Amino acid sequence: MPDHRTALDNEPEFAQPWAPHRLRIYTGVALFTVAVFVLITIAVSVGVLPPSFTVDVVANLMFGIPVILLPFVLLWDAPGENRTRIDKAAELTLFYLPYTACSQIGYELVFLIGHPLGLWTPTDDPGWKWLWWQYALADTRYVSGNPWIFALEIVGVCTGATVFAMWTRLIRPTLPTESRIRCLWVAFAGCAVLMSSTAVYFLAEVGAGFANIGQGAYGLGFKFIAENIPFIVLPPLVLYAIHLQIDYLTRRAGVDQAHVVEKADPDEQRLPTARN
Template sequence: MTTLLDHEPNFAHPWAPRRLRIYAGTALFTALVFVVLTIGVSTGIVAPTFTTDVVANLIFGIPVMLLPFVILWNAPGEKRSRLDKAAELTLFYLPYTAGSQIGYELVFLIGHPFGLWAPTTDPGWKWLWWQYGLADTRYVSGNPWTFALEVVGVATGVTVFVAWTRLIRSDLTTESRIRCLWLAFAGCAILMSSTAVYFLAEVGAGFTDIGQGGFGLWFKFIGENVPFIVLPPLVLYSIYLQIDYLTRKAGRAAVVKLS
């Protein structure tokens, strides 16, 4: 049970400046690597080889995989409650997962009717998505289950992102914040379920759709997706803590108002 605290957590901006700089810096670095490689492969400066694939995934994959640990780093003199950390984890994860769904799944989804994922050795601007399709061939083989997961992922990702844009508003009322948190809870629960289907379906298939050997299996298919396996249950619990606290706060305020 969540009890009322002596201090009011900053639900809209719970992060210390140094952690926020790391979040933003990692996002910018990852985007820059994506853009540079896309331009490089499109212009022929960078060859779309397996070596390029490995090096690029290590460069942008490892920072993204380690980024969630930054949440545990307290600034000098900072004392955070469990609720403070819960708020930060929630506001960190919502754009983190939404960006993945919109950035990856949306392009795959749009590409299917236009035949963008036909086998090729010269992917051009499609390199970012093409290289992942080499590891998980379901994305480029017209697999109906993967198509369904893409539709769910994109729709839910957009919904979660919209909820996040409201949750970071300092002027959001308690009632509105509770509603947005419920929306985020539902979205994260859906994405957690679809992630389970995504992995278990391939386990049931005996990993027959996984390419690029050990690198494709352990780093791309499993490693780069570990945050989306481990974090969702923690995020759901974090959202629960906030809803519980804010609901009790709203109820207490209503009683005071009526008395």
């Protein structure tokens, strides 16, 4: 785990910029969310819990609220921690990439696979499909053969997988600077694509007058809007954070290259340029 640093002491920590308490919270919320997903889905599929509106509300509050609030942990400094702007940018990036990628892959991939298999026909007994079925009760476009949603699913899955692959490289402390810059550029493009697809997802439904939104105020206010707020608010901040890192690393790479050239030929002297 990296020590807490200041810009005057060391270079920014790009691969593991988080303090231990923030990392524990990120990991804990991720494990808790997965556990709730899996346990409730299994409980519904074996008949321990009914696929009722009450179970729907309780489950979404259990895993939805922690996920919505989790980004605020980024603001919690450890005692004596003095993070630079680049440190915060690196942590925001490394937090958001798996945050959005897992959402895209976890939700959209199953919906995408289910369309050609005919899994999303209307039913009151979803079984193992409960997790996706309950969200489709709020946004019926997922089970109505909507071509826009099908296209967004393909984009989301492909881009999410790409972004996640970049994250697995960016968390490596030994990743060379040039490789890190390339990965950040790919992550920047991926986040830009996902931000655009999110805009299409929401604006298309706004244009339809929310005709495809079910479950009343709960479906509109909590499922459709609240649970997606992080994916509306964070992407512009992440794009700026990636820009800061690319700018810093590119400038540093230029300085390092100049030092290499200087060391390779230390006795070289520039002759004065002749004037006309």
